[in-house]
Amino acid sequence: MKDSCALIYSSRFSGFSYGEEHPFKVLRYRLTYDLIRELGLLAPPEARVVECPRAPEEALLSYHDADYLKTLKEFSRAATPRANFLYGLGDVENPVFPGVYEWSRLGCGGTLEAARQVVEENCRVAFNVAGGYHHAHRAKASGFSYLNDAVVAILSLLERGLRVAYVDIDAHHGDGVQEAFYDTDQVLTISLHETGDDFFPQTGFTHELGRNAGYGYSINVPFSAHADDLIFEQAFRRIVLPLIEGYRPDVLVTQLGVDSLRTDPLTRLECTTGAIEYAARSFAGTGLPWVALGGGGYDEVNVARTWTLVWAIMAGIEVPDRLPGRVVRRLKELGYASDLLRDEPRLAHPDDFARAQANLEQHLAFLERRVFPLFGLTPGETP
Numbered sequence: 001m002k003d004s005c006a007l008i009y010s011s012r013f014s015g016f017s018y019g020e021e022h023p024f025k026v027l028r029y030r031l032t033y034d035l036i037r038e039l040g041l042l043a044p045p046e047a048r049v050v051e052c053p054r055a056p057e058e059a060l061l062s063y064h065d066a067d068y069l070k071t072l073k074e075f076s077r078a079a080t081p082r083a084n085f086l087y088g089l090g091d092v093e094n095p096v097f098p099g100v101y102e103w104s105r106l107g108c109g110g111t112l113e114a115a116r117q118v119v120e121e122n123c124r125v126a127f128n129v130a131g132g133y134h135h136a137h138r139a140k141a142s143g144f145s146y147l148n149d150a151v152v153a154i155l156s157l158l159e160r161g162l163r164v165a166y167v168d169i170d171a172h173h174g175d176g177v178q179e180a181f182y183d184t185d186q187v188l189t190i191s192l193h194e195t196g197d198d199f200f201p202q203t204g205f206t207h208e209l210g211r212n213a214g215y216g217y218s219i220n221v222p223f224s225a226h227a228d229d230l231i232f233e234q235a236f237r238r239i240v241l242p243l244i245e246g247y248r249p250d251v252l253v254t255q256l257g258v259d260s261l262r263t264d265p266l267t268r269l270e271c272t273t274g275a276i277e278y279a280a281r282s283f284a285g286t287g288l289p290w291v292a293l294g295g296g297g298y299d300e301v302n303v304a305r306t307w308t309l310v311w312a313i314m315a316g317i318e319v320p321d322r323l324p325g326r327v328v329r330r331l332k333e334l335g336y337a338s339d340l341l342r343d344e345p346r347l348a349h350p351d352d353f354a355r356a357q358a359n360l361e362q363h364l365a366f367l368e369r370r371v372f373p374l375f376g377l378t379p380g381e382t383p
């Protein structure tokens, strides 16, 4: 439907669990959906919910290794816990929980459906909250990711002859997606993340620029620990937006992990919801067909609040800052003490900011020198 936006969701998400002790809480999806609905942001026909389908097995084979898929499927149904560490399956990070194969197929199916919505249904933007599993490799689970939904969906777009810009704002490097498209110029991958110097997955440095025909089409902007909204927004304005403009993709795919927020328990970045809203407004402003995916975020209230704000931008609906009383009560039970939807503005300590700014300048200068000429761009001329 022209000019509409689709939220890909399924009540089936709630039927799975990584385990009580695992930082990845499946509740994040339900909470996001409920908050979006509570705030009246699902007004058909423009803003509608599309049931998340499971990815067909042949679509998974377009990227993933057949034996890896077979193993994942077999373990998923096993009555007793199984493990295969070569495949990254069954450790603390990537547990083999009951139904993990079906769970991963839902994430992947949602992203395929989001891509289909924007290219076949004339949808302006489709948001698969349960996507963005950017660490999954061809034959290895990693970073809570079993199947790489972004890769499988981007391959489906390439098959239609479309060129794709993939932008990943998760606090962790989008290593699995970069790796899949490292040799091609048909996909531009850009990842903004906390530096891999001493942080998972230990990749995503500026010198990782792509290979062969793909040289210049893998872009990384690593941030120092404690980087804040000002750092994030500069990287966005000086690198992400000019490169999207210079590349002229047919479709934009974004991974919108929100573990860059200051209050996330797993990372050291210090962004607020304001940075993510800035990114979402910028993506919307490109006017490109937009496949939006979820991603990291280990405080489930942060996830719900931020993706609700993102959805409101997609749907073009203003949302007030103050949350309704019944929502405040529910979020309080989950440990959220405020009654505000957005974070209050907050910047890093001046020493941390100075360090982050100095590092950022180095990275931006390097990318402007090495990459901008390939796209016919001049540093400083921001679109």
Ligand SMILES: [Zn+2]
Pocket: 170, 171, 172, 257, 259, 295, 296, 297
């Ligand atoms: Zn992450």
